[in-house]
Amino acid sequence: xxxxxxxxxxxxxxxxxxxxxxxxxxxxxxxxxxxxxxxxxxxxxxxxxxxxxxxxxxxxxxxxxxxxxxxxxxxxxxxxxxxxxxxxxxxxxxxxxxxxxxxxxxxxxxxxxxxxxxxxxxxxxxxxxxxxxxxxxxxxxxxxxxxxxxxxxxxxxxxxxxxxxxxxxxxxxxxxxxxxxxxxxxxxxxxxxxxxxxxxxxx
Numbered sequence: 001x002x003x004x005x006x007x008x009x010x011x012x013x014x015x016x017x018x019x020x021x022x023x024x025x026x027x028x029x030x031x032x033x034x035x036x037x038x039x040x041x042x043x044x045x046x047x048x049x050x051x052x053x054x055x056x057x058x059x060x061x062x063x064x065x066x067x068x069x070x071x072x073x074x075x076x077x078x079x080x081x082x083x084x085x086x087x088x089x090x091x092x093x094x095x096x097x098x099x100x101x102x103x104x105x106x107x108x109x110x111x112x113x114x115x116x117x118x119x120x121x122x123x124x125x126x127x128x129x130x131x132x133x134x135x136x137x138x139x140x141x142x143x144x145x146x147x148x149x150x151x152x153x154x155x156x157x158x159x160x161x162x163x164x165x166x167x168x169x170x171x172x173x174x175x176x177x178x179x180x181x182x183x184x185x186x187x188x189x190x191x192x193x194x195x196x197x198x199x200x201x202x203x
């Protein structure tokens with residue numbers, strides 16, 4: 001009789017390609033049952049994604065590292081009470097985002113901390129370089145592209161980053177940003193429209 005235990009791979013790519021949803025449910029189930037190896041796998045598989053995203057938001061390496069550690073400690077402590085998730089990646093992004101917002105709010109001790117975080121920090125962190133991850137990036141006109149991104153609202157730029165850099169679905173992005181999927185579609189449509197308008201050759 002075959003062992004029902006899944007083999008934990010060190011490769012996130014193979015993890016995602018081999019039925020990501022089903023694999024995630026199995027790993028999540030093992031985590032909830034107290035399998036420390038499942039927690040370790042998730043930490044190693046998603047740490048770089050979380051660190052990069054967190055750094056774009058908080059811009060403080062130690063703060064982001066501490067937040068990630070705190071997040072996984074919380075998950076382990078509350079593992080028995082965790083609900084089912086459709087996307088572990090989206091769940092982790094949502095949780096890290098909330099944790100960083102809470103930490104920054106406490107540091108500033110201001111009622112407007114959330115607004116300041118969104119407008120002032122995100123506006124300058126999702127740069128064209130972050131989003132130009134495909135081979136075509138060499139053909140982009142850097143100065144005109146940067147001008148386009150500078151004109152994109154902060155929330156729109158964040159949605160574009162999550163879609164382009166992390167290849168998340170509309171549903172996953174909507175969960176992370178706490179908006180409806182249609183709003184995410186609108187954000188991305190607006191972002192691509194503005195970029196195309198800048199990059200189109202002038203007549």
